[in-house]
Structure formats: C-alpha cells, structure tokens
Amino acid sequence: MSEGLLQAIRYERGLLNILDQLRLPHESVYVPIKNTQDGFVAIKDMVVRGAPAIAIVAVLSLAIELDEAITKNSAVVESRDSVEQYVKEKLDYLVQSRPTAVNLSDSARKLSALVTDTNKSISGIDLANQVIAAAEKMMVDDVDDNKAIGAFGLEYLSSALDVKPSSDSPISVLTICNTGSLATAGYGTALGIVRSLFGAKVLKKCYACETRPYNQGSRLTAYELVHDNIPATLITDNMAASLLRSHPEIKAIIVGADRVARNGDTANKIGTYQLSVLAKHHGVKFMVAAPTTSIDLMTPSGDDIIIEERPHLELVRASGPVVENGKSNKDKIATVHLAAPGIEVWNPAFDVAPKDLIDAIITERGIALKDDSGNFHLENFKID
Numbered sequence: 001m002s003e004g005l006l007q008a009i010r011y012e013r014g015l016l017n018i019l020d021q022l023r024l025p026h027e028s029v030y031v032p033i034k035n036t037q038d039g040f041v042a043i044k045d046m047v048v049r050g051a052p053a054i055a056i057v058a059v060l061s062l063a064i065e066l067d068e069a070i071t072k073n074s075a076v077v078e079s080r081d082s083v084e085q086y087v088k089e090k091l092d093y094l095v096q097s098r099p100t101a102v103n104l105s106d107s108a109r110k111l112s113a114l115v116t117d118t119n120k121s122i123s124g125i126d127l128a129n130q131v132i133a134a135a136e137k138m139m140v141d142d143v144d145d146n147k148a149i150g151a152f153g154l155e156y157l158s159s160a161l162d163v164k165p166s167s168d169s170p171i172s173v174l175t176i177c178n179t180g181s182l183a184t185a186g187y188g189t190a191l192g193i194v195r196s197l198f199g200a201k202v203l204k205k206c207y208a209c210e211t212r213p214y215n216q217g218s219r220l221t222a223y224e225l226v227h228d229n230i231p232a233t234l235i236t237d238n239m240a241a242s243l244l245r246s247h248p249e250i251k252a253i254i255v256g257a258d259r260v261a262r263n264g265d266t267a268n269k270i271g272t273y274q275l276s277v278l279a280k281h282h283g284v285k286f287m288v289a290a291p292t293t294s295i296d297l298m299t300p301s302g303d304d305i306i307i308e309e310r311p312h313l314e315l316v317r318a319s320g321p322v323v324e325n326g327k328s329n330k331d332k333i334a335t336v337h338l339a340a341p342g343i344e345v346w347n348p349a350f351d352v353a354p355k356d357l358i359d360a361i362i363t364e365r366g367i368a369l370k371d372d373s374g375n376f377h378l379e380n381f382k383i384d
C-alpha cells in the first residue's frame with residue numbers, strides 16, 4: 001500500500017466527509033455528514049470511532065449546520081443569542097452519542113464556553129463564524145498534538161530503555177484497538193508513538209491485538225500498519241500473555257485512552273486492563289498515549305467512569321466479504337452468526353487500567369510520571 005496519508009475525516013468549509021470505518025479494510029468509502037443528526041448516527045454506529053475523531057466529527061457536523069444557516073441567512077443566525085441557544089442545544093444532543101470518551105464532552109464544553117463568553121454586541125453571523133473557526137482549529141490542533149505525543153513517547157522509551165535512534169537492537173511493542181490516523185484527525189496517539197519509533201529506526205515490530213468484538217486491531221490498525229509499511233504481526237487478544245513470555249524483545253505495551261481520570265486510572269478499549277496486568281508480570285513498560293483532551297479532572301478515579309455497553313449482536317455476529325476461490329469479493333458482503341443462539345451476552349466497550357499498573361501517560365504537553373507516592377499529577381498537564 002503506502003500511497004498518501006490516511007484520512008478518516010475530510011473537511012473543507014461547508015463539506016464534511018468521513019471514511020466509513022465499518023467497511024474497512026475491504027472498501028475505502030467516504031460518506032457525507034450533512035448535519036448534526038448525521039454526525040450523531042455516524043458516531044453511535046461507529047462509522048467513525050476513536051475518542052479524538054468522534055469529538056472532531058461532532059463539532060464539524062455542527063460547523064456544517066452553522067455554515068448552511070449563514071449561507072441561507074436563516075433564523076438560527078438572527079442574533080447572538082439565537083446562535084448561543086442553538087449551539088448549546090446541538091452540543092447537548094451530540095454528547096449523548098457515546099458516553100465513555102471524554103474528548104467529545106471536552107470539545108462541547110469549550111464551544112459552549114465560547115458562545116457563553118462572547119461579547120453581547122456581536123452579530124449572530126459573526127458568532128456562528130467564530131464557532132466554525134473553533135471547530136476547524138480543533139481538527140488542525142489534533143494532528144499537531146498527536147505528533148507531539150509521538151515525539152514524547154519516543155523520548156520516554158529512549159531514556160527508559162536506553163535505546164538510541166538507529167539502534168542495533170530495536171525494540172518491539174504491543175498495542176490494542178486502533179489509535180492511529182483513523183481514530184484521530186491524523187497520525188494517531190499510541191499508534192502515533194509506533195510511527196515515531198519506526199521513523200527513528202528503533203522499532204523492530206509492532207504486534208497488534210485483534211481487539212474483539214469490533215476488531216479495530218485486525219481491521220483498522222493492521223490496515224494502517226500495512227499502509228505505512230511498518231513491520232507488524234497480528235495476534236488474537238488471548239495470545240498476549242504467551243506472546244510476552246516468548247518474545248522478550250517486546251519492551252512496551254502502548255495503548256490509547258478514552259478517558260483518563262484525575263488519578264490516572266484510564267478507560268480504554270476492552271482488553272486494555274488485562275494488558276496492564278500482563279505488563280507488570282512481564283516487566284514491560286505500560287504506556288498510555290492521550291491528548292490532554294482525554295484527561296478528565298472532574299472524574300476522581302476509574303470507579304467513576306461510565307463504561308459504554310454495546311449491543312449484544314456486535315459480539316455474536318460478524319460481517320465481511322465472501323471468500324470465493326480463495327479471494328475476498330468485496331461486492332458480496334455476508335453476515336454470519338458466531339455464537340450459540342439464545343446465549344446471554346455481556347459487551348462492555350471499555351475497561352479501566354488502574355494507575356498503579358501504568359508507567360507513563362504521554363500527552364502533547366509532556367510525559368506524566370508518578371511521584372514517589374505513586375501519584376500522577378495530571379492537573380499540571382490539563383490547563384484549559
């Protein structure tokens with residue numbers, strides 16, 4: 001592969017298209033998002049997923065509506081107050097699409113503060129333009145933040161493991177879910193660190209967990225790794241312990257985050273908690289890669305994080321192209337039932353890795369480490 005940059009979100013003023021991640025890796029199809037309702041459904045149905053990408057699609061879907069209101073000079077932009085009311089209603093609606101990732105409510109909080117705080121004498125159109133500009137900036141900032149996370153992750157591992165760029169003994173890492181270009185505006189968080197390790201020639205191989213039941217690892221992370229020609233191997237989630245035991249060159253497990261509580265407990269894709277336990281047992285570094293938009297100082301610990309439960313059909317069914325004569329036929333998609341009919345199912349989308357099992361939280365503002373008492377001080381990183 002390797003042609004061009006992967007882009008989950010394509011935006012220019014008045015136009016928003018997102019890559020349909022339900023169809024990856026078999027088809028690369030962009031679908032239009034014309035309003036906040038389209039944005040809400042795309043997020044809920046996981047056409048777009050990944051904590052930062054969800055937030056960006058949500059605010060850009062609002063930007064699309066505001067742009068249309070300006071173009072048509074509709075009642076929405078009649079006055080500053082009408083825009084304030086409209087924006088707040090739409091944000092309240094959008095944040096209900098998925099509960100666990102805090103990036104979405106963080107973006108909503110910032111846009112809500114913008115419309116509340118803006119000068120009372122501003123026109124409706126000017127305020128709508130300010131909201132659009134703020135939403136657009138969130139998308140641009142996300143890519144810069146991810147590159148900074150990549151650089152800090154490289155710095156942390158280089159010093160913690162004493163590996164030098166272009167090292168003779170490069171390291172391997174393990175990751176879960178998809179935290180790359182597809183989960184963000186570009187480059188990625190945990191997968192951004194993998195990209196930076198690869199770029200600095202300190203990466204031997206990235207192992208990727210399949211990440212049942214939605215298979216973000218086998219469908220999306222594998223797609224990105226192949227796209228970028230990064231040496232990689234896919235495993236099923238239940239192979240992780242065996243892999244760490246048999247592959248001592250794996251020195252770190254790097255994961256993303258949907259919400260980092262004030263104390264450092266981190267909600268991430270289901271399966272992350274067991275990896276943090278394994279990391280401790282095998283003496284490998286366990287790193288969380290998260291923009292500061294994923295830090296939630298209002299949530300004291302992981303016990304206070306609401307974990308999204310997804311429909312049981314996502315676990316018992318799988319869809320994909322039919323294989324004919326050994327080849328996938330993407331024009332023929334079939335859904336198969338995997339489990340015994342009638343079985344009860346538990347399908348939490350996330351779990352919480354406790355702070356005690358986390359070595360470092362890598363943000364765009366630097367590397368958060370624990371003090372001698374085992375406490376992260378994330379308030380030093382979250383400044384807005």
Ligand SMILES: CSC[C@H]1O[C@H](OP(=O)(O)O)[C@H](O)[C@@H]1O
Binds near residue numbers: 177180184216
């Ligand atoms: C770049 S962090 C993305 C974060 O979002 C994922 O969840 P989902 O695919 O359900 O949206 C996962 O927990 C990742 O670490």
